Amino acid sequence: MTIRKTPKGASRRAFLTSAAAATLGAGAARAAGDPLITEIQPWAQGFGDGVDATPYGLPIEYESDVVRRNVEWLTADTISSINFTPIHALDGTITPQGCAFERHHSGAIDMRKQDYRLMLHGMVEKELVFTYEDLERFPRESHVYFCECAANSGMEWAGAQLNGAQFTHGMIHNMEYVGIPLRTLLAEVGVKPEGKWLYVEGHDASSNGRSIPMEKALDDVLLAFKANGEALRKEHGYPVRLVVPGWEGNMWIKWIRRIEVMAGPVESREETSKYTDTLADGTSRKWTWVMDAKSVITSPSPQSPIPHGPGPMVITGLAWSGRGAITRVDVTTDGGKNWTEARLASEGKAKALTRFYLDLEWDGAEMLLQSRAHDQTGYVQPTKDQLREVRGLNSIYHNNGIQTWWVKADGRAENVEIS
Amino acid sequence: MTIRKTPKGASRRAFLTSAAAATLGAGAARAAGDPLITEIQPWAQGFGDGVDATPYGLPIEYESDVVRRNVEWLTADTISSINFTPIHALDGTITPQGCAFERHHSGAIDMRKQDYRLMLHGMVEKELVFTYEDLERFPRESHVYFCECAANSGMEWAGAQLNGAQFTHGMIHNMEYVGIPLRTLLAEVGVKPEGKWLYVEGHDASSNGRSIPMEKALDDVLLAFKANGEALRKEHGYPVRLVVPGWEGNMWIKWIRRIEVMAGPVESREETSKYTDTLADGTSRKWTWVMDAKSVITSPSPQSPIPHGPGPMVITGLAWSGRGAITRVDVTTDGGKNWTEARLASEGKAKALTRFYLDLEWDGAEMLLQSRAHDQTGYVQPTKDQLREVRGLNSIYHNNGIQTWWVKADGRAENVEIS
Numbered sequence: 001m002t003i004r005k006t007p008k009g010a011s012r013r014a015f016l017t018s019a020a021a022a023t024l025g026a027g028a029a030r031a032a033g034d035p036l037i038t039e040i041q042p043w044a045q046g047f048g049d050g051v052d053a054t055p056y057g058l059p060i061e062y063e064s065d066v067v068r069r070n071v072e073w074l075t076a077d078t079i080s081s082i083n084f085t086p087i088h089a090l091d092g093t094i095t096p097q098g099c100a101f102e103r104h105h106s107g108a109i110d111m112r113k114q115d116y117r118l119m120l121h122g123m124v125e126k127e128l129v130f131t132y133e134d135l136e137r138f139p140r141e142s143h144v145y146f147c148e149c150a151a152n153s154g155m156e157w158a159g160a161q162l163n164g165a166q167f168t169h170g171m172i173h174n175m176e177y178v179g180i181p182l183r184t185l186l187a188e189v190g191v192k193p194e195g196k197w198l199y200v201e202g203h204d205a206s207s208n209g210r211s212i213p214m215e216k217a218l219d220d221v222l223l224a225f226k227a228n229g230e231a232l233r234k235e236h237g238y239p240v241r242l243v244v245p246g247w248e249g250n251m252w253i254k255w256i257r258r259i260e261v262m263a264g265p266v267e268s269r270e271e272t273s274k275y276t277d278t279l280a281d282g283t284s285r286k287w288t289w290v291m292d293a294k295s296v297i298t299s300p301s302p303q304s305p306i307p308h309g310p311g312p313m314v315i316t317g318l319a320w321s322g323r324g325a326i327t328r329v330d331v332t333t334d335g336g337k338n339w340t341e342a343r344l345a346s347e348g349k350a351k352a353l354t355r356f357y358l359d360l361e362w363d364g365a366e367m368l369l370q371s372r373a374h375d376q377t378g379y380v381q382p383t384k385d386q387l388r389e390v391r392g393l394n395s396i397y398h399n400n401g402i403q404t405w406w407v408k409a410d411g412r413a414e415n416v417e418i419s
Numbered sequence: 420m421t422i423r424k425t426p427k428g429a430s431r432r433a434f435l436t437s438a439a440a441a442t443l444g445a446g447a448a449r450a451a452g453d454p455l456i457t458e459i460q461p462w463a464q465g466f467g468d469g470v471d472a473t474p475y476g477l478p479i480e481y482e483s484d485v486v487r488r489n490v491e492w493l494t495a496d497t498i499s500s501i502n503f504t505p506i507h508a509l510d511g512t513i514t515p516q517g518c519a520f521e522r523h524h525s526g527a528i529d530m531r532k533q534d535y536r537l538m539l540h541g542m543v544e545k546e547l548v549f550t551y552e553d554l555e556r557f558p559r560e561s562h563v564y565f566c567e568c569a570a571n572s573g574m575e576w577a578g579a580q581l582n583g584a585q586f587t588h589g590m591i592h593n594m595e596y597v598g599i600p601l602r603t604l605l606a607e608v609g610v611k612p613e614g615k616w617l618y619v620e621g622h623d624a625s626s627n628g629r630s631i632p633m634e635k636a637l638d639d640v641l642l643a644f645k646a647n648g649e650a651l652r653k654e655h656g657y658p659v660r661l662v663v664p665g666w667e668g669n670m671w672i673k674w675i676r677r678i679e680v681m682a683g684p685v686e687s688r689e690e691t692s693k694y695t696d697t698l699a700d701g702t703s704r705k706w707t708w709v710m711d712a713k714s715v716i717t718s719p720s721p722q723s724p725i726p727h728g729p730g731p732m733v734i735t736g737l738a739w740s741g742r743g744a745i746t747r748v749d750v751t752t753d754g755g756k757n758w759t760e761a762r763l764a765s766e767g768k769a770k771a772l773t774r775f776y777l778d779l780e781w782d783g784a785e786m787l788l789q790s791r792a793h794d795q796t797g798y799v800q801p802t803k804d805q806l807r808e809v810r811g812l813n814s815i816y817h818n819n820g821i822q823t824w825w826v827k828a829d830g831r832a833e834n835v836e837i838s
Contacts (some may be wrong), residue, residue: 044626055488203460234476
């Protein structure tokens, strides 16, 4: 049997040859009759690992660069800091817990289920304390939601700054949660008519208190204890965290300790000195809870260059909206002169990540890559300049402007802005 | 009604007692004005872990029992053996890769993406060899599918045997895959008119060759390189595995090496001496590829006893069908005299796990728990006795009979059969 080199010509077939050029070893071997496929290799000559090797497994050693990373200069210490999901290296929509970003205000605490307590008090008929085991006795729901830090892309307000999708857009993850609707526990304690807001705090030293209007609490907020099938990870709030679909991650209180029913909001440190949007005139907008429609091309990107020459390639990325489902994503390769509708991997789900693909025949020329998300409310992701017109340059949070990657002829990409 | 108990020797797990003890503690503490909520605890008095603690994280230490387990006596060695997903401890539908079951025929091999090759040959216009990088250039799809070993529940043919859902039904996992439709590569090489079957082999020593009819290959088979967002794990076929939706896991060739287009099936060892169903008369059925509709209650179950007394509780489990979507799941607490329709966590997806819940007010009496799945074809999951009438007692594979858990008044559960 002979393995023939792919003939030039037909578009799809042509690329194997060009790929060969880009990956010399493989290409040369393939042209000559590639020993990696024609000869018996070491891994086919003996036994591999048995089923007792890893009772709980980790990624293979060759994927050791697909990890959470932080940005040293971003915050003073790593305790009250944040790290970033390696979205440039992921595909699909689910984020594995192991590399899903973390944000702590006083670090990830270590708490046993047996020691867990949740208090519901304030303007209620009957104040109650629940153990973990108590919570497991209430009817559960399961939903996939994205969790995005309000500061995601925050470093980009002043201009293109961080060179990688992991750093510009990696304060996000997307998991399948199992938990109890908060409305169920509120019914259990009986909210008094004057109770219009909740104040929620965590068990950690920071407590990270936030105010949540009753309408949202009664809508889709969950007390979650499972993510992607298993118990929450320590760094994501084990054993119980709040899930506040579509709203900024800071409100998704981890290690949730108490929920106080109140007549009004507390205006705590976490919702006044932080998590407000300072405008051009120096005043600040508060209660900007919802994460508006946003998207980013994850590959190619600075950490995920094009490894081959001209020919067929896949452009892929993520889109999401805190107001509902993504209905459409447009992609441009020329900085916005022409837009093409991307292919959604599956129909957009409300408040969850949507994966998009654009299958492109690359001519090898430079590209200015951008993606633009549309959600079910008709909202269209704005440019960064459109955002600045409204918000000025003093904001940190809620930057959902269109991202630009400048892809060079050699396949490398760079974070830039165009105007 | 007679209850056929687990044979002596398969004893209940030791941790049941400790679970019961923990319950008492929590209950007592709550009754008395609980210092765990009224007093400041150690975890609120200092810093927790910073964001550099785990670039790639693992479950918290307290979840160390939620791991893959094997059954020593099941096979001669752990290299050609299988382990089981801890489904009794999971919720939702996604299976984390870290505890998703493994089955190897010569062990999990260690292979770099750079060394990966896939050959398509046989009755094709142009035989081609693809590198990993080549594959990344083809249009991708993303789908959630279950993968069930044909032998899942196989040890139960002769009667209730293994005392835990992990062991009776844990040869299954459910992941979001990203890959290339096999039909795309078949179009690339050009299948000749006489090519009606595929023979597929892996890079491992066993090669685990299987024959696949062309209709299935052109339908929904994927060459997958991502699962739940990240690269496949080593034990699940890194860097590329075949995904054969709804069909027995043995056909989901890991580390896939070659695909030969042929006029007929090979009738290899893996599809003659194994993965056929021996009937009562000693003859064997072959080509029983599809995994029929099946379900199991994951909690309560022998490894997940009811940790509390009478009152509200959640019964939950999983249902799936290789023929399409799950449309309904019934649950009985009295061994089948009365059935109640369970609540599906979300609408059933074709060839993917569906989570069901039954919210019950438990009177504290013994229960004979069963679940019964219905799929979109109208098929209803049979009883084990109904299966045996057709298949006899010589089968190993494709046991999708209804599982019974005998739940005692103390909340402990046991694997039994009733008739």
